[in-house]
Amino acid sequence: MVVYGRNPVREAIRGPRKVHRILATTGTARETWIREAPAALEVVTGEELERRCGSVDHQGVCAEVSEFHYADPQTLLAAPGLIVALDQVQDPQNLGAVCRTAECAGAAGLVIPERRAATVTAAVSKASAGAVEHLAIARVRNLADFLNEAKAAGRWCYGGDAGARTPYDGVDYGEAAVLVLGSEGRGLRPRVAAACDLLVAVPVRGRVESLNVGAAAAVLIYAASQSRK
């Protein structure tokens, strides 16, 4: 597959994926980090890059890389630290934004359902500024079942729900929380919400009805990761 954009290509080089070939425009190909990358380099036109990437957001560079390697959900459950789970988030921008925040906050990893959810594409890598290369991301068949397994493994599951009675900042999330966020508009599915130990709300006081899922995730991820300092 192809990843495009400066940060995604840079992080693909630094991360575990194999980088087969880098394609860059004349100007970008002169930069040290590209010249010194351990991969074949081909100089192409901007138009050729746009065609290869299927996007105008390539910033002068793309790379042919090995397929994204998803993490094993059981391995993720066994790792220490915060797990973020997304219930049917379909917008690649939102998935990428949450990946970036989760990686920056030092989360153990992220879980997404196999169906009706964005997967790790080049657009998601771009939206994450390349953070997907350093984050364990697992796909599960059934998110509610995964949460039940997490609870059986001793984790506490907290679901973000704008209508919940418990404010997010009154909770001690402990050291092994699972934070579950729903898609914008629809929120958590009932079975997923029911599998959570506690639903927590990020209070909204304005006239616009809801926070962007990336913003709500940032607030909750940092609340949960700071409480285990």
Place this chain on the structure above:
Amino acid sequence: MVVYGRNPVREAIRGPRKVHRILATTGTARETWIREAPAALEVVTGEELERRCGSVDHQGVCAEVSEFHYADPQTLLAAPGLIVALDQVQDPQNLGAVCRTAECAGAAGLVIPERRAATVTAAVSKASAGAVEHLAIARVRNLADFLNEAKAAGRWCYGGDAGARTPYDGVDYGEAAVLVLGSEGRGLRPRVAAACDLLVAVPVRGRVESLNVGAAAAVLIYAASQSRK
């Protein structure tokens, strides 16, 4: 000017702007909220909408509205509650995202510099889900001077700085804070940072170097607004 997209048009109708005319595709024009809007309605093709909006993100509707009315900085300073200031944020997506979060958190308003910064365009309104219609947004000639005025008026100014020693969550922001965020990559300009009472960091523990400004803003805005519950 024109605003486009479902939420931006809906919030323009609910907010203080004059809505002169709504243009919608056949399907969208049938919806109750558009039929009952107090403005002339014109049914157009998707192509015509795209041409009027200069964007494919119109979701079947746009509106001709009066110019965005910026708030007076002195009036904003006199209002109670949190003020968010952005130092040269140039990406409309990021400005829109911060506006949405600030409005949702119930902030008093937002301050942006007159130069080298994104202004409230249709793209910003779209990225904010229409939140700009309900948020006091002021433009100032010099942000450092504004912060000094804010301090003289009894406010405390907190600057977000990834390299700061004080973690953001160890601070009592009080009831009249000004939260200052810089652009991604460059951060706060020295004179702006110097005008802050305290610099606070949102800790980054991953391999990706920085949070998206929208995510950092969400963490800080909620930290500051929750501490004045």
